[in-house]
Amino acid sequence: MVMAKARAVDGPDKPFRAAEIKRRDLDLHDVLIEIKYAGICHSDIHTAHGEWGQVNYPLVPGHEIAGIVTDVGAKVTKYKIGDRVGVGCMVDSCGECENCLKGEEQYCLKGNIQTYAGVDKYGEPTQGGYSTHIVVQENFVLKIPDNIELDEAAPLLCAGIxxxxxxxxxxxxxxxxxxxxxxxxxxxxxxxxxxxxxxxxxxxxxxxxxxxxxxxxxxxxxxxxxxxxxxxxxxxxxxxxxxxxxxxxxxxxxxxxxxxxxxxxxxxxxxxxxxxxxxxxxxxxxxxxxSMIGGIRETQEMLDFCAEHKIVPKIEVISAEQIDEAYKRVLASDVKYRFVIDTSTM
Incomplete structure (x- = not known):
């Protein structure tokens, strides 16, 4: 089990605070990622503010995640330690329904598991990328092309797809x-x-x-x-x-x-x-x-397309202490064009 440093919010009107969260032990097909950067999405703000329904606080948002693989489960075949990877808006799905079999896991008929504000297959609440580490099933991890910097890659995992x-x-x-x-x-x-x-x-x-x-x-x-x-x-x-x-x-x-x-x-x-x-x-x-995000196959296709065409978001890198101010600036349309948190500042 890894204890990750994070930034959490305790209610719709509460500021972000420093926190420590548990990341589960690796299952056979799990990947442990050291998060380097996490983008701030408007969805994070809606959720943190309780605007999309009931939220179980404390909440660690973040579903635009870029980092490095630091450990893998015993049966992981897709990734190895040191790989540059990303995680988007979902971290699992049933894998068996018609939509999942089509590669459209975002429309899983049983409901995909959201990166944060969800409940995983172990019955635990999911917490997102405003943290230093995350554990994700290998099929929901994306390969970041070598010619895209990690800070610029993070927003592609939601805004891009x-x-x-x-x-x-x-x-x-x-x-x-x-x-x-x-x-x-x-x-x-x-x-x-x-x-x-x-x-x-x-x-x-x-x-x-x-x-x-x-x-x-x-x-x-x-x-x-x-x-x-x-x-x-x-x-x-x-x-x-x-x-x-x-x-x-x-x-x-x-x-x-x-x-x-x-x-x-x-x-x-x-x-x-x-x-x-x-x-x-x-x-x-x-x-x-x-339209809601994309499936894992299409998300990888998007990353490769962006790499080929040299498409990257315009970003402003911030520290963890600046999250509350960043939220205010997003709501005021005062960002060009995506805030990205440097998680080394957690």
């Missing part, structure tokens, strides 16, 4: 017009990935303050959604819209931007329900869909 998966599933590519709603942690990854896939990319952001960044990352066009003329000008323009924001938006306004057979995909997860006028779907055979 959350945007890669819908772009891949709805076949973004040459001849397709893709819009990305929001230019934050998820949005800036979606822009780079869609551009690398060959799509014509447009950013739809509240203001133009990040326009230069968006164009440098691969966007062909950039519009402010605070300007009503944007929605008039772009009516019926896009084959695919990826909505990355975790706040309530006017879905009808965005649905009207779709072409015939176009799709609006939500990857942002606002706490409150969203409403739409069904006639904005019926009129042009449009679709409103959702």
């Amino acid at each position: 959350t945007t890669y998966s819908p772009l891949n599933h709805w076949k973004a590519g040459p001849g397709e017009k893709v819009a990305v709603v929001g230019m934050g942690g998820l949005g800036h990854m979606a822009v780079q990935i869609a551009h690398a896939m060959g799509a014509e990319v447009t950013v739809l952001s509240q203001t133009l303050k990040k326009k230069e960044d968006g164009l440098q990352l691969g966007a062909d066009h950039y519009y402010a959604t605070s300007n009503p003329e944007t929605f008039e000008k772009l009516n019926g323009s896009f084959d695919l819209i990826i909505n990355t924001v975790s706040a309530k938006i006017n879905l009808d306004a965005y649905l009207r931007l779709l072409t015939l057979d176009g799709t609006l995909v939500n990857v942002g997860a606002p706490a409150e329900p969203l409403a739409l006028n069904v006639f904005n779907l019926i009129g042009h055979r449009r679709s409103f869909a959702g």
